[in-house]
Amino acid sequence: MDKKGFKLMEPVLVAKNLSKKYGTVVALESADLELYPGEVLGVIGDNGAGKSTLIKVLCGAVIPDSGEILLDGKKVTFTSPIEARTLGIETVYQNLALSPALSITDNMFLGREIRQKGFIGKFLRFLDQKAMAEEARKRLSDLGLLTIQNINQLVETLSGGQRQGVAVARATSFGTKVVIMDEPTAALGVKESRRVLELIGEVRARGIPIILISHNMPHVFEVADRIHIHRLGTRLCVIDPKKYEMSDAVAFMTGAKAAPVSN
């Protein structure tokens, strides 16, 4: 299907035949999705096409009526985002799910704090704040975000792009296998969007595959290796952004043009 030879590799994440109904409304109808190692998979679709339901199923927020999800070839089931996360599927939500009144460090380790050794850490849950700050600093500098000078700065004092950076750093910090990013540039200005796109590139370069959901066609075409087009509750096709124009993608999405025959 494409030249990068993804087909030679086993997919990291596979969704097969996912279906979900809300009453009589069919949100997903035998939808499939494959994510290969080291790629950015763009997911686009018209409003109501079911792509947000698809993503919610993958990140554990919605339980599908039927179908299965394979992670590293093994069937997995989860009933909450927390369970999905423990298995290595991290989601950067559109609202980022950060606590603005807490510091960068606190946010990065929220719910997964590093405790002090021995009794006071294990039973009194005392934090090893030094280790946490160092680790947080390392994570941020790994992603080229070191210009955040004070790691104990409150998140609410950060700009939108910086917050996105913190959320991404958190998502890629804990043995992550897959990162799902939901509309990461929706609330950002031009310059900040650019940085987030670079950030996506850095995460990919680290070997972590990304599912990128976005309405912003130029952004998707810029960073995605493959684009999954969702329509009427199922996968319509997967296209290579280098072979198609954005106008084609929109036409497939809206049904104005017949989808290319994907294998």
Place this chain on the structure above:
Amino acid sequence: MNKISDDINKDLKDQPKFSEDIGSKNQEHHTFEQGEQSILKKIQHFLHGNPTIVPVIILILSVIAFGFIAGGRFFSAFNLSLIVQQVTIVGILAAAQTLIILTAGIDLSVAAMMVLASVFMGKLSVEMGMPTLPAIAVGFISGIATGAFNGLLVTRLRLPPFIVTLGTWNIFFALVIFFTGSQSIRSSDIEVNAPLLHFWGERINLGGFVFTYGAFLMIAIFIFLWFLLNKTAWGRHVYAIGDDKEAAELSGIRTDRMLVSIYAVAGLVVAIGAWVSIGRVGSVSPTSFYEGNLDSITAVVIGGTSLFGGRGTIIGSLFGALIVGVFSSGLSIAGLDVLWQRFALGCLIIIAVGIDQWIRKVSN
């Protein structure tokens, strides 16, 4: 894109050490500059980062002001230590209240919980012949149970804390009347049968300053809770829940369990307050501390903790309680009628919340 991947490849080979990071190549991309700020904005930001500063300033200013207005009588060692004694109970209630308000909740039932716990302590040890320590333990259990009950109603029934605790305030108060038959347990009976209940009312004189043991215990409670809130995962989760409950949930915090535990810890603090209150008042009176609920909220709010949750410090509430004490003492020594004390307190509350709202605008 190429530039980045080249950088990454280099990075992957030699992951920079923490100390070498500063000034490294990574700084080139992703520079997020911060705009210039006006002085007012800077003040706003400073207060935002240091929420306890406002109550500290108000406390210092009010002490100085009352020093001028009320003169030497206000500044006497005896009077200053009397203020601390007087705020002990409200201070402990405010400590418990702070935990709840930090989660964006409110607890209208703390004083009723406290009286109920003190009734258990007094009834069992004085009238039913139980040894004092087990009776106190029962009081503690009552505090934890009533607190957890509030927490369970808030999390299981998804009712607003305001409504839950408005209800339980009345329920606990009714239980107090039921158990006591509206009769007080007299101080003299406690002194004979369970003198340990008066322990925290004992006084020591330090160079003219007279403190009760209870005042020291109050300060110890504040320090302990400060550690709990700032140095433990539990404490960080209190803030996270108050700040953004959904985000906390998505971060893996079991918010319902946390909330129940927070209400239970608040209940335990309240029960400790119950023991101290017996020493302070002498007797156990079913109708005492009727205004304690609102007084504790006043102290917390004046102390700079936001009613919208997630923002504030436990030490601020101590200052808040002291400010209330300084105002009542100063105004009464200055010879003002009680009604003006309430008037001043009312103004103080509105000003405190107004300042909080202004500071919070920073995050937008």
